[in-house]
Amino acid sequence: MKKIQAPRKVIVESSVAKGELVASLRKNLPGASFETVDRISDAVCCDPEILEVVDFRGRFMKSCPGTRHYHCCGYKILHFGTQCSIGCSYCILQAYLNQPNLRLFGNLGQMFGELSDALAQNRDSLHRIGTGEFTDSLLLDPFTELSRLIVPHFARTPNAVLELKTKTNFVENLSGLDHGGHTIVAWSLNSAQIRKQEEPFAATIAERIEAARFCSGEGYFLAFHFDPIIDHPEWKSGYARTLDRLFAGIDPARIVWISLGAFRFMPELKEIIRLRHPLSRIAYGEFIRGLDGKMRYFRDIRAEFYSFMVERIRRIDPGLCVYLCMENDDIWKQSFGFSPEERGGLSHMLDCAVKNRMHIGPFEPET
Amino acid sequence: MDLRFATFSEIDLDNRTFEIRRFAASTRLKDSLARFGILDPPWLQQKGAQYIAVDGFQRLGWAKENGAKGAVCRIFGQDCDIREVWSRRIEKKIFESGINLAEKAQIMSVLIVAFQSQEIPSFFLSGMNVSNRPDVPAKWALLSAGGTETLEMLASGAIAERAALEVAEWDERSRDSLLSVLKALKCSASIQVEIVEHIREIAVREQKSGADIIEAPRSREILMSGDLNHRQKTQALRTLLAELRYPRLSSRQNQFRRDLEALGLPSGIRIIPPPAFEGNNWEMELSFNGPEELRKIVHSARSIVESDRLDAIWRWDRRPGSPLPSAAARQKQDENKTTSNEG
Numbered sequence: 225m226k227k228i229q230a231p232r233k234v235i236v237e238s239s240v241a242k243g244e245l246v247a248s249l250r251k252n253l254p255g256a257s258f259e260t261v262d263r264i265s266d267a268v269c270c271d272p273e274i275l276e277v278v279d280f281r282g283r284f285m286k287s288c289p290g291t292r293h294y295h296c297c298g299y300k301i302l303h304f305g306t307q308c309s310i311g312c313s314y315c316i317l318q319a320y321l322n323q324p325n326l327r328l329f330g331n332l333g334q335m336f337g338e339l340s341d342a343l344a345q346n347r348d349s350l351h352r353i354g355t356g357e358f359t360d361s362l363l364l365d366p367f368t369e370l371s372r373l374i375v376p377h378f379a380r381t382p383n384a385v386l387e388l389k390t391k392t393n394f395v396e397n398l399s400g401l402d403h404g405g406h407t408i409v410a411w412s413l414n415s416a417q418i419r420k421q422e423e424p425f426a427a428t429i430a431e432r433i434e435a436a437r438f439c440s441g442e443g444y445f446l447a448f449h450f451d452p453i454i455d456h457p458e459w460k461s462g463y464a465r466t467l468d469r470l471f472a473g474i475d476p477a478r479i480v481w482i483s484l485g486a487f488r489f490m491p492e493l494k495e496i497i498r499l500r501h502p503l504s505r506i507a508y509g510e511f512i513r514g515l516d517g518k519m520r521y522f523r524d525i526r527a528e529f530y531s532f533m534v535e536r537i538r539r540i541d542p543g544l545c546v547y548l549c550m551e552n553d554d555i556w557k558q559s560f561g562f563s564p565e566e567r568g569g570l571s572h573m574l575d576c577a578v579k580n581r582m583h584i585g586p587f588e589p590e591t
Numbered sequence: 592m593d594l595r596f597a598t599f600s601e602i603d604l605d606n607r608t609f610e611i612r613r614f615a616a617s618t619r620l621k622d623s624l625a626r627f628g629i630l631d632p633p634w635l636q637q638k639g640a641q642y643i644a645v646d647g648f649q650r651l652g653w654a655k656e657n658g659a660k661g662a663v664c665r666i667f668g669q670d671c672d673i674r675e676v677w678s679r680r681i682e683k684k685i686f687e688s689g690i691n692l693a694e695k696a697q698i699m700s701v702l703i704v705a706f707q708s709q710e711i712p713s714f715f716l717s718g719m720n721v722s723n724r725p726d727v728p729a730k731w732a733l734l735s736a737g738g739t740e741t742l743e744m745l746a747s748g749a750i751a752e753r754a755a756l757e758v759a760e761w762d763e764r765s766r767d768s769l770l771s772v773l774k775a776l777k778c779s780a781s782i783q784v785e786i787v788e789h790i791r792e793i794a795v796r797e798q799k800s801g802a803d804i805i806e807a808p809r810s811r812e813i814l815m816s817g818d819l820n821h822r823q824k825t826q827a828l829r830t831l832l833a834e835l836r837y838p839r840l841s842s843r844q845n846q847f848r849r850d851l852e853a854l855g856l857p858s859g860i861r862i863i864p865p866p867a868f869e870g871n872n873w874e875m876e877l878s879f880n881g882p883e884e885l886r887k888i889v890h891s892a893r894s895i896v897e898s899d900r901l902d903a904i905w906r907w908d909r910r911p912g913s914p915l916p917s918a919a920a921r922q923k924q925d926e927n928k929t930t931s932n933e934g
């Protein structure tokens with residue numbers, strides 16, 4: 225991946241100007257100008273050269289936005305910033321129009337405080353926590369070095385695993401960290417054609433797999449997310465080829481899980497894609513309105529994607545945990561032959577994957 | 592603006608700089624002129640030794656045809672800024688009742704040149720009910736540049752505004768071909784938008800032009816049919832476009848219909864799948880006229896509901912097109928069942 229364009233201007237809220245995050249940014253962005261203001265207001269249009277560092281007043285810990293209609297993985301999100309400059313055509317963050325600039329939360333003390341509080345609850349159960357929901361987990365890591373703080377924090381927490389999800393190969397900062405086997409580094413993967421057309425500024429598939437190999441060599445566990453799976457001519461050979469490349473480069477035993485998620489989007493995103501990515505054809509598949517109000521491929525198409533992928537993965541490693549992101553029983557049964565409930569629920573399936581592959585858990589009930 | 596009598600020898604009626612054509616015949620003005628003469632003085636602007644018309648082209652033409660030497664007109668001075676003249680001209684036009692889409696397109700194309708897209712005064716946009724989204728004025732200007740054929744179709748009153756804007760950026764052949772289809776179908780605005788969106792999305796996905804979709808044999812067959820009226824054509828075209836836009840969903844729906852027919856449920860029973868087969872909220876509808884009929888329906892449905900033929904409908908992995916177990920096979924199955932039960 226070409227180095228991303230470093231922000232030229234960093235606007236910092238005064239209350240976080242002396243914090244650790246801003247200190248890292250000052251060190252790693254010597255060419256950028258820094259401006260301190262009392263309060264950063266929402267911008268009207270996106271300026272890719274600006275990075276905002278705010279004193280975040282909301283909740284740092286969030287639940288994965290599952291709905292009652294589709295099975296959710298029970299994942300928790302550590303919210304450390306918003307927006308992303310990789311610019312994938314399908315990215316949901318484009319719909320967050322009131323905060324278009326890259327934004328980080330500078331009050332790290334509060335963030336770690338809230339994280340510790342959350343982890344201290346339910347000590348007898350596993351916490352699966354990820355950071356890549358409202359931004360890419362590692363996109364700004366070369367400048368923030370945030371991974372150097374977060375990863376060791378999880379190493380000290382017996383009942384939690386951290387998942388860093390990225391489409392970059394910015395993994396240098398992960399080298400030599402004390403991760404204690406509690407961090408999973410995860411990549412979103414796609415067919416090479418979709419990578420090229422819809423996520424052209426992200427790392428190539430080869431770069432992602434290479435970065436994963438590097439992390440594996442550093443003792444990290446890995447995960448992969450085929451999400452969004454997109455219907456396109458030759459999709460079968462495209463996804464099969466990516467799977468082949470993945471398993472040729474990575475020992476499946478290091479992979480904790482692989483998730484599959486067919487492209488789905490809020491209806492508003494269609495017009496945004498049309499305006500911002502006029503050459504993209506991804507919004508013109510056979511989408512229907514799902515029970516959660518999002519547009520999803522007609523069920524037969526989703527089921528065909530998943531059955532194909534599950535079968536290919538099973539051939540390589542029948543024991544590897546594969547799950548569907550936000551799908552209903554009906555599709556689970558058609559793709560896997562069982563529903564999550566029959567295996568104790570999706571959360572339980574993922575906890576088992578952590579136990580089996582990472583040897584973390586089960587935990588003693590609190591007395 | 593001065594009010595003065597200008598003779599036709601002083602007016603260059605061939606200069607149409609300020610003309611906004613209606614592109615649709617209207618007898619209202621002619622009737623009024625015949626009855627009352629010119630009530631509202633036309634507008635002129637001084638250009639050297641002559642005047643050019645700003646507003647009132649038809650009134651001036653009528654006066655000349657009827658042998659008048661000239662007319663009382665309001666005069667803009669030579670040095671009056673063209674933006675100012677246009678602003679007044681447009682404001683007056685908007686105030687007149689009911690500008691049609693062709694006039695709107697011409698006005699927007701003038702405004703975009705006079706003011707730049709972002710600087711168009713908002714009272715003009717709101718006066719014409721035009722969105723202030725940055726791409727909208729440019730779309731109107733494209734429609735205006737489409738030429739007489741496009742403008743005549745817009746002026747016909749048969750084209751919905753949203754549909755017209757949707758096709759503004761299409762290539763000329765596709766745009767005119769679709770506008771003439773919409774004009775012929777005379778369907779509602781929402782159906783027009785649905786048709787346009789489906790055609791656009793099919794075209795983008797298949798990397799074809801809109802015209803390729805409209806002029807494909809199956810569409811042509813519908814549109815040229817001598818047996819269908821415009822309502823039936825609209826419905827047939829919508830069905831065809833839905834099939835092209837959602838081929839797999841359509842074939843699943845057709846398969847489902849065939850499966851239901853093959854099941855042979857009694858006529859008072861309907862099985863209704865969830866919309867687009869998403870989720871598992873299926874419904875069964877019973878229609879009956881009293882307890883006797885209800886008993887009959889339930890009785891004759893029982894054997895079907897209890898047989899495994901019903902399950903085949905939920906066999907999602909069956910490819911669309913593959914049949915349910917045939918009637919003969921079913922009978923045999925049922926006979927075997929009976930035999931083994933007896934045994």
Ligand code: SF4
Nearest residue numbers: 308310311312315360
């Ligand atoms: S990498 Fe992820 S967060 Fe960034 S633009 Fe792509 S989809 Fe959005």
